[in-house]
Amino acid sequence: xxxxxxxxxxxxxxxxxxxxxxxxxxxxxxxxxxxxxxxxxxxxxxxxxxxxxxxxxxxxxxxxxxxxxxxxxxxxxxxxxxxxxxxxxxxxxxxxxxxxxxxxxxxxxxxxxxxxxxxxxxxxxxxxxxxxxxxxxxxxxxxxxxxxxxxxxxxxxxxxxxxxxxxxxxxxxxxxxxxxxxxxxxxxxxxxxxxxxxxxxxxxxxxxxx
Numbered sequence: 785x786x787x788x789x790x791x792x793x794x795x796x797x798x799x800x801x802x803x804x805x806x807x808x809x810x811x812x813x814x815x816x817x818x819x820x821x822x823x824x825x826x827x828x829x830x831x832x833x834x835x836x837x838x839x840x841x842x843x844x845x846x847x848x849x850x851x852x853x854x855x856x857x858x859x860x861x862x863x864x865x866x867x868x869x870x871x872x873x874x875x876x877x878x879x880x881x882x883x884x885x886x887x888x889x890x891x892x893x894x895x896x897x898x899x900x901x902x903x904x905x906x907x908x909x910x911x912x913x914x915x916x917x918x919x920x921x922x923x924x925x926x927x928x929x930x931x932x933x934x935x936x937x938x939x940x941x942x943x944x945x946x947x948x949x950x951x952x953x954x955x956x957x958x959x960x961x962x963x964x965x966x967x968x969x970x971x972x973x974x975x976x977x978x979x980x981x982x983x984x985x986x987x988x989x990x991x992x993x994x
Contacts (some may be wrong), residue, residue: 787840789814789831789993790899793847795822795975796907800846805885810989814842824883825850831892842993846904846948851877851885852929853910853922869974871910874919882929886936893940900986901943902992904951904984905930909974912967924965930977944992952976953983 789810791801798820804810819832826847837843855871862868895899908926934945949958950965958966971977 786813787815787842788817790817790837790841790843792819792829792831792843792845796822796849796904796981797844797846798822798937799978799981800844800904800985801974802853803982804844807985807989810993813993823850826889827851829889829891834892834895837896837899837911842900842902843887843896844902844904844988846907847889847910848866848885848929848933849906851882852853852906852926862863863986867972869972872918874910874922876919876925883932883936886933890936890940890986893937893943897942901937901940902988902994903933903937903943903945904948904988905933905945906972907976908966909970911963912973946988948984951984951987952980953987953990967992 789804791797791804793800799820800927801816801818804816810816817832819830821829829847832843836896853871853874854877855874858870858872860868860870886930906926906929908923911923923934930947937943938945952958952969956968969976
């Protein structure tokens with residue numbers, strides 16, 4: 785085996801972990817380690833210990849989405865028996881608070897210079913315009929945080945921040961088109977349809993793990 789593949793984050797990362805585990809090319813080359821916890825915010829995640837990581841290891845992260853919007857979550861079921869997640873009266877944390885979180889993670893990455901770090905930026909949520917989670921600037925706020933994340937982490941020599949829209953198997957189509965296109969990618973207002981996580985893992989493997 786080439787080394788360890790660590791996957792870190794909350795529910796999106798958990799889906800990436802399952803896709804990596806089912807990819808025979810990745811399983812043949814890496815010992816896959818699960819550091820995901822569904823529903824977790826950054827502060828409650830357990831980060832892999834720097835002392836156990838070695839040259840040749842890879843860390844895939846998708847981990848800040850649950851920190852970007854505060855509010856009361858609820859779940860409904862539509863006429864097709866599909867679960868939908870809502871956030872009542874969404875509010876945004878201060879930029880100062882979010883910056884401290886990004887910098888804290890940057891400081892962690894600085895302790896593992898021997899590890900290849902791949903950060904998948906935040907998948908947009910609550911973009912469908914449902915009355916349960918309308919808030920001025922909701923989509924703009926999430927785009928701004930993805931830009932901020934890249935500004936802080938991408939300059940690190942061992943780190944690449946990936947725009948998730950470009951690695952879901954649709955080329956630049958999702959970047960060119962707006963919210964009405966993006967909403968069709970979401971199964972429950974928060975998570976992507978299953979095939980897009982598989983496409984992400986395949987793209988990451990082809991670009992970074994071979």
